[in-house]
Amino acid sequence: MHECNNVVVYLSCATNPIIEGCVDIKFSPxxxxxVSTSGSSTQNGKQADKWSLVEDFNWLKPEPSPNWSVLEDEKAVEDHVWGRILGDKRGMKLTEILECTGVTSLAD
Structure with a gap:
């Protein structure tokens, strides 16, 4: 991920995610x-998921990068909202999905 600012990323990843030139990025599983269990890699019976092992190419110090963090659970879009979006048979418009997930402006 390059040159992004103020983004929430919901991610499942078999390798460490990489950011570069980014500020205020929040990661959540x-x-x-x-989530699909078919064809997923497993480790001790669990899916190996490295969504939170973010590497910041602009922060090569041992201290945690100030450019990203894990999204707090209470700020994440609730599972029932995602279920509603995926279960809508008519297909939701992008504006409806953004409204459901709390995105109020693409310019911010």
Missing amino acids: LPGAF
Whole structure:
């Protein structure tokens, strides 16, 4: 991920995610509504998921990068909202999805 600012990322990843030139990025695991168990890599019976092992190419110090953090659980979009979006048979418009997930402005 390059040159991004103020982004929330819901992610499932088999390798360490990489950011570069980014500020105020929040990472959260992929919501359960999106997770598929078919073909997933496993480690001790659990899916190996490195969504929170972010490498910041602009922060090569041993201290945690100030450019990203884990999204607090209470700020994440709730699973039932994702389920509603995925279960909508008519297909939701992008504006409806953004409204459901709390995105109020693309310019911010």
